[in-house]
Amino acid sequence: MSFEPKITLFSCHYASQQSCAEKGKELQQLGFPASINLVRVPCTGKVQVTTLLQAFEDGADGVYVVGCPVDGCHNVKGSVRAAKRVAAVKKALEELDVESGRIEMFHLPRGLHPEFVATGLAMDKKIRALGPSPFQS
Amino acid sequence: MIVAERKPMAEIIGMVKDCSKVLVLACRGCVTVCSAGGEREAAALASLIRLGMKKEGKAIQVIEGSLVRQCDKEYIDAIDEWDGQYDAIVSTACGVGVNFIANLRKETMVYPALNTTFFGGSAEQGIWTEQCAGCGNCVLHLTGGLCPVARCAKSLMNGPCGGSVGGRCEINKDTECIWQSIHDRLGSFGKQSQMETIAPIRDWSTAGHGGPRKSVRNDLTL
Numbered sequence: 001m002s003f004e005p006k007i008t009l010f011s012c013h014y015a016s017q018q019s020c021a022e023k024g025k026e027l028q029q030l031g032f033p034a035s036i037n038l039v040r041v042p043c044t045g046k047v048q049v050t051t052l053l054q055a056f057e058d059g060a061d062g063v064y065v066v067g068c069p070v071d072g073c074h075n076v077k078g079s080v081r082a083a084k085r086v087a088a089v090k091k092a093l094e095e096l097d098v099e100s101g102r103i104e105m106f107h108l109p110r111g112l113h114p115e116f117v118a119t120g121l122a123m124d125k126k127i128r129a130l131g132p133s134p135f136q137s
Numbered sequence: 138m139i140v141a142e143r144k145p146m147a148e149i150i151g152m153v154k155d156c157s158k159v160l161v162l163a164c165r166g167c168v169t170v171c172s173a174g175g176e177r178e179a180a181a182l183a184s185l186i187r188l189g190m191k192k193e194g195k196a197i198q199v200i201e202g203s204l205v206r207q208c209d210k211e212y213i214d215a216i217d218e219w220d221g222q223y224d225a226i227v228s229t230a231c232g233v234g235v236n237f238i239a240n241l242r243k244e245t246m247v248y249p250a251l252n253t254t255f256f257g258g259s260a261e262q263g264i265w266t267e268q269c270a271g272c273g274n275c276v277l278h279l280t281g282g283l284c285p286v287a288r289c290a291k292s293l294m295n296g297p298c299g300g301s302v303g304g305r306c307e308i309n310k311d312t313e314c315i316w317q318s319i320h321d322r323l324g325s326f327g328k329q330s331q332m333e334t335i336a337p338i339r340d341w342s343t344a345g346h347g348g349p350r351k352s353v354r355n356d357l358t359l
Binding site: 098 | 145146147150177180181184185187188189191192
């Protein structure tokens with residue numbers, strides 16, 4: 001049986017501007033995976049550990065966060081804080097004997113750029129390889 | 138403050154594996170300040186318990202609550218609010234809180250979510266260090282305010298051991314030799330000679346070696 005993953009992406013307002021281009025159609029046109037549910041946040045520094053865990057509770061097979069470059073965050077340290085929280089969830093997943101690769105952090109440039117789509121494709125590929133979340137049983 | 142850290146999830150899941158509903162109970166005292174067992178950490182733990190049990194194919198209801206502190210009877214009484222809604226409490230308080238719940242609620246099973254580690258302070262954001270051992274016989278007036286009981290790996294009372302090198306402890310090079318620091322600090326006040334006074338053999342009964350300790354203030358008792 002084929003597996004269609006559910007992936008939740010938390011992206012900051014600045015790194016995900018592409019999602020607004022062409023009335024929101026550009027990402028789709030560029031091949032951004034349909035498996036990804038994009039949640040835009042004002043700053044990834046606002047994303048708490050509980051927010052990330054809730055995404056898994058809500059049925060995500062994978063979760064990732066896209067924030068500003070480490071040395072170029074609009075809110076100075078927001079994306080660094082997000083990366084640390086993603087690392088904390090990775091550790092917690094390991095404690096539960098679940099693949100830590102089900103959650104990732106990416107620091108991407110602002111505005112329109114190909115990396116945003118590329119990371120989406122990479123996450124889609126990775127989660128398809130990992131299979132359904134063990135929290136679905 | 139009392140500093141603590143969350144136990145490994147496998148250990149916590151092992152505690153609650155036979156429960157169908159648990160109350161994760163946060164403490165808004167010390168463990169909130171050291172980010173181990175406040176409301177935010179309790180919410181994350183509740184989520185991890187739900188996920189961990191789901192992974193094991195077991196259903197569990199997890200509710201969250203919090204108390205101002207878990208080390209006073211009047212606050213423990215507030216647990217009545219959740220009566221009938223749980224099989225066990227998973228407390229994110231320090232060991233004192235867990236003991237208080239066990240002392241005062243005979244019918245309630247309580248499990249510790251944290252390992253209580255030490256009395257310490259926040260050296261910098263996200264980092265806590267041990268400063269006091271609660272030994273019950275403070276010598277800080279003799280040591281420039283720096284504690285040799287808590288901060289010397291060997292709790293030496295008469296200066297550094299032979300392993301102190303370059304101001305670092307031989308047990309762990311990341312740790313300062315507190316006796317070096319005491320020497321330097323007393324020196325800055327021109328009081329190094331204080332170190333020449335031999336500290337007598339210490340009576341450790343006040344440090345818990347004489348059994349559990351108790352403090353009574355007759356001016357406060359009813």
